[in-house]
Amino acid sequence: xxxxxxxxxxxxxxxxVAKARGVQLSDFDDGIDDPIDSEEVYELIRNINDPxxxxxxxxxxxxxxxxxxxxxxxNRVLIEFxxxxxxxxxxxxxxxxxxxxxxxxxxxxxxxxxxxxxGTHQSETQVNKQLNDKERVAAALENTYLLDVVNQCLATAV
Numbered sequence: 691x692x693x694x695x696x697x698x699x700x701x702x703x704x705x706x707v708a709k710a711r712g713v714q715l716s717d718f719d720d721g722i723d724d725p726i727d728s729e730e731v732y733e734l735i736r737n738i739n740d741p742x743x744x745x746x747x748x749x750x751x752x753x754x755x756x757x758x759x760x761x762x763x764x765n766r767v768l769i770e771f772x773x774x775x776x777x778x779x780x781x782x783x784x785x786x787x788x789x790x791x792x793x794x795x796x797x798x799x800x801x802x803x804x805x806x807x808x809g810t811h812q813s814e815t816q817v818n819k820q821l822n823d824k825e826r827v828a829a830a831l832e833n834t835y836l837l838d839v840v841n842q843c844l845a846t847a848v
Contacts, residue, residue, distance in 0.1 A: 706748055725762035726796065732758050734795050735769070737847045738787050741780050741839060746846065750774055752784060757807060765799045767792065770807045777812050785821040786830055787843040794844075 732755045736748035747753045757770040769788055773781045785804045792802050804821045806814040820826050831837055 706746075726760055726767075726800075727762070728755060728758040728760045731760055731767055731769070731792070731796075735788050735791055735847065738784075738791060739843045739846050740774075741783050741787070741843055747771070747784065747788075753788070765801060767796065767800050767802045769802070769804045771804070772807045772810045776810065781806060781811055781813070781817050782820055783836075783839065783843075785817065786827065786836075787840050789821060789827060790831070790840050791844055791847055 732753070735753055736746060738747045738753075739745070740747060740750055740752070743750070752771050752774065753769070757772075759768040759770075760766070769792075771784065771788065773784070778784075785806070789802060789804050792800075796802065805818045808814065811817060831840075
């Protein structure tokens with residue numbers, strides 16, 4: 691990632707509890723409606739690498755299942771994430787990584803909102819505004835260095 695000065699030198703690392711979604715025969719039948727749910731979205735983002743540490747967002751409890759809301763009928767997804775510290779300078783980059791992962795993975799019909807959980811960051815209003823402004827996101831992704839960092843964070847997300 692090429693980030694030399696760490697903002698949070700010793701983040702709390704949590705044990706990852708494997709909870710695999712079982713594969714069913716209906717998963718392979720195109721004739722059956724298979725709505726997207728919060729579990730499926732969580733599986734898409736949990737293995738994103740933190741830009742500052744060689745750990746995943748799941749290991750740092752930045753993301754968790756309880757803070758993902760999906761309404762398949764209304765084509766809406768809301769992700770709330772929690773930075774590791776209230777003054778985390780990587781919060782916008784983490785949110786951008788989540789957005790890019792979902793842009794690349796979910797059907798285009800979904801409107802995705804990404805927010806910092808209320809009360810968990812000193813600049814949550816400003817960061818939330820940046821993360822949900824299409825023009826700002828597009829401009830950020832035109833920056834080749836920033837896009838390279840995002841792609842490195844997403845390299846482990848399978």
